[in-house]
Amino acid sequence: MTQLADVVRASARVAATASRLAKISEIAACLRRVAPDEVEIAIAFLSGELRQGKVAVGFAALQDARATPATAPALSLLDVDVSFEQLKAAKGGGSSARKQAILSSLLHKATAEEQDFLVRLIVGELRQGALEGLMLDALASAANVPVAALRRAATFAGGVRQVARTALAEGEAGLAGYNVKLMQPVLPMLAQPAEDAESAIAALGTAGLDWKVDGARVQVHKAGEEVRVFTRSLNEVTGSVPEVAEAVRRSPARALILDGEAIALRPDGSPHAFQLTMRRFGRKAEDAALRREFPLSVFFFDCLYKDDAVLVDSPWRARRGALETCMKKENVAPCLVTADPAAAAAFYADALRHGHEGIMAKAVDSAYEAGRRGGSWLKVKQAHTLDLVVLAAEWGHGRRKGWLSNLHLGARDPVSGRYVMLGKTFKGLTDRLLQWQTAELLARETRRDEWTVHVRPELVLEVSFNNIQASPQYPGGMALRFARVKRYRPDKRPEEADTLDTVRLLFEHQR
Secondary structure (H helix, E strand, O other), X not given: OOEHHHHHHHHHHHHHOOOHHHHHHHHHHHHHHOOHHHHHHHHHXXXXXXXXXXXXXXXXXXXXXXXXXXXXXXXXXXXXHHHHHHHHHOOOOOHHHHHHHHHHHHHHOOOHHHHHHHHHHHHOOOOOOOOHHHHHHHHHHHHOOOHHHHHHHHHHHOOOHHHHHHHHHHHHHHHOXXXXXXXXXXXXXXXXXXXXXXXXXXXXXXEEEEEEOOOEEEEEEEEOOEEXXXXXXXXXXXXXXXXXHHHHHOOOOOEEEEEEEEEEEOOOOOEOOHHHHHHOOOOOOOOHHHHHHOOEEEEEEEEEEEOOEEOXXXXXHHHHHHHHHHOOHHHEOOEEEEOOHHHHHHHHHHHHHOOOOEEEEEEOOXXXXXXXXXXXXXXXXXXXXXXXXXXXXEEOOHHHOOOEEEEEEEEEOOOOOOEEEEEEEOOOOOHHHHHHHHHHHHOOEEEEOOOEEEEOOOOEEEEEOOEEEEXXXXXXXXXXXXXXXXXXXXXXXHHHOOEHHHHHHHHHHHO
């Protein structure tokens, strides 16, 4: 069995260097030493995550559970993983006491360095710079396999951890067995921002344009009569969105994997607010009353699998053709293929007239780069917006007294893995949102001072702003001007928010 102390020491060395090559070397060396049945745990820890996801333990409970540290390492990775499984399972009456006992037992066996590591791991503050791209490179080095083969397998399996054991035990031949598979969700392809429709055409040449519908990303799998619906974070929500499942069940195709957006529309066809669409995804099962009030429409824009054909490597034009042959026009996003900037601008204006947020521009010969924010997909939106992460919040004054109001906004630095603050805002917050926000942020509290509550970087929000200005006040050297909260994005994970590199690109383009 692998000792926790080995991973803790490797983590410290990774965090201590800014060199990407040195980080890769340290992680690869650690993974070669890890037992096969523990490699998934090690990768999670070195990524600053738990294999079980969030375990709903507050910072105060962790501080209460800390004990006199052990004098010598005794914990294995499996020991710690079992404790996290027990924490995740502790629910219902008396769960707080059970969690406290589990934490106390775990931390009592940990050295001072291990205690610090575990506490930061649980609260989400273990920032080592071991992001997914770097972890891919490190695992590829440890397993002696091509990075491209590993990335492809991880994309189809749902992540790096899911293929690590195969990569180390079976090499490239084992990775070849991973492919698009029905009922196994694929990481969605992401897009980069473009200034306007004309610049998107200038970058791509002939492009396929779709409406950018302001809904919830869905991936739908069909095998005969069985249909399952997954969110962008790969969670199954079939029971909550029966209209989406039924639309695909009616398709004449025997088997499908489709990518699209589900959205609640008003009777006149204009979209409801994004938050109202997301209410449909917050229920574990179908709510007949909510369905009547906010029926969902679905607009698909890509086809990854049809009958016996895997289409992810096919050009966009071929995938779009397959989509149009298997779904009714009412369930397919409006599209235009053009190289004419004026025609693209007119298509964009039409999308805005229908109440949608913009368009997507896609290179017609591009493959579906699952799990990546590739340059072959560009998004054009009406206002300058970024998806940022809440790092902290300040207590409000006056009529906002007692609520967490002024938000500290951050973007992740892809090099260090840390979040870099880009400014603050208290604008755009309704009383209802302030109440919800305060409860959600306090549940993620890591520490506080007299005015500010610092939180785990988990909540993503979309922020509109006028421009980006140079600022010596913030470590990234940039700040958002006139930032305003547009909405929270419960459908997005922090890893899917915009990075500091994206902000720099926008800043340079603006200049």
